[in-house]
Amino acid sequence: MLVVSRRPNEKLVFPALGITIQIAKVIGQTVRLGVDAPREVQVLRHELTGEEPGTTQARSPGRRLEHHLRNVLSKLTLGLHLARRQAEAGRVVEADATLAQALATLAVLEKEAIDQKAGSSAPGCGCRALIVEDDSNERELLAGLLQMNGCICTTAGDGDDALARLAAGERPDVMLLDMALPRCDGPETLRRLRADERFRDLRVLSVSGTDPRTLGVAVGPGGVDGWFQKPLNPQRLWSAIQASIHSPVTAN
Numbered sequence: 001m002l003v004v005s006r007r008p009n010e011k012l013v014f015p016a017l018g019i020t021i022q023i024a025k026v027i028g029q030t031v032r033l034g035v036d037a038p039r040e041v042q043v044l045r046h047e048l049t050g051e052e053p054g055t056t057q058a059r060s061p062g063r064r065l066e067h068h069l070r071n072v073l074s075k076l077t078l079g080l081h082l083a084r085r086q087a088e089a090g091r092v093v094e095a096d097a098t099l100a101q102a103l104a105t106l107a108v109l110e111k112e113a114i115d116q117k118a119g120s121s122a123p124g125c126g127c128r129a130l131i132v133e134d135d136s137n138e139r140e141l142l143a144g145l146l147q148m149n150g151c152i153c154t155t156a157g158d159g160d161d162a163l164a165r166l167a168a169g170e171r172p173d174v175m176l177l178d179m180a181l182p183r184c185d186g187p188e189t190l191r192r193l194r195a196d197e198r199f200r201d202l203r204v205l206s207v208s209g210t211d212p213r214t215l216g217v218a219v220g221p222g223g224v225d226g227w228f229q230k231p232l233n234p235q236r237l238w239s240a241i242q243a244s245i246h247s248p249v250t251a252n
Contacts, residue, residue, distance in 0.1 A: 019106070033080060076102050097137055104141045107234070127245050128152045130172040132162040132189070133207070134181050142176070142207075145234055151241070159184030163192060166199055173245045176237075177224070179208040179215055187217055194222055203244045207232065 022034040079102030086095035129151050133139040136157070143153040154170065156162040158181040175193075179186030186206065193199045206212070209230040212219055219227050226240050 021103075021106075033084075076105050079105065100141065101137070104144065107145065126150065126152075127174065127241065128154070128172040129241065130162060130165065130170065130175045131155045132157075132159065132175060132181065132186075133178045134158055135178075142232075146238070146241075149238055158182050159186065159189030159192075162189060166193075166202075172202070174203040174205060174241055176205050176207045179206060179210050179217070187215055190217065190224060205237070205240060205244065207237070 020036040022036070024032040024034040079098055083095045083098040083102065086092075086098060127150075129146055131139055131143055131146075131153055133142065133155070134157050139155050139157075143155055146153050154165065154172070156165055160183045162175065162177075163184070177186050177189060181189070184192075186208065190204060193202060193204065204224045205226045205228060206217065206219075206224045207228050207230065211229065212224075212227050217223055217227075219225075225244055228237050228240070
């Protein structure tokens with residue numbers, strides 16, 4: 001998940017697209033965003049968007065790509081506009097979620113631009129991840145970002161769901177485990193995993209807003225293989241997933 005702290009002058013940079021988003025000013029519950037984009041990329045406020053007069057002629061590949069880009073940028077501008085209106089109405093949590101979705105859309109577009117410049121899509125890594133997260137929006141955003149890297153993702157809403165999937169025969173290469181979960185929380189899920197010899201060596205990376213010391217969860221043998229505190233750095237997490245699944249398995 002992409003999470004933005006709304007402090008003035010902070011920037012998000014998408015170098016392959018040449019787009020920079022800056023938090024220009026925070027006034028009460030209103031966030032002013034500055035968008036710096038190449039001249040050929042049109043950035044409009046929601047009230048100025050709309051379909052241009054079109055034709056029914058078949059589009060060339062270049063025009064299809066332009067159409068796709070316009071659709072994605074339209075979603076982005078709608079999301080930014082909605083986030084601003086939600087913030088103005090005092091619905092800050094909803095505004096944060098909407099802004100995170102908009103930025104995830106931009107991250108996907110960034111990935112497509114990188115792949116296009118490389119001349120081909122990124123090859124699938126073939127790894128399988130089980131994402132255990134009770135927030136459905138965050139769960140799907142994280143799965144979407146990993147899938148863009150070729151990762152095969154399944155999801156679970158809490159520890160009981162995750163353990164049931166494992167017992168049914170699903171064997172991921174890595175589990176991404178939130179700690180604050182309903183029914184069966186992260187520490188209890190981890191304890192049951194490490195007590196079961198079938199899953200004792202399963203790679204588990206904690207993705208949590210808490211500190212491991214406050215929960216008494218070990219990072220290393222008998223505990224999790226890594227701890228990633230929210231807000232996440234997606235690149236750092238992806239590097240850790242790759243390193244984890246390619247490193248030798250040691251007994252936990």
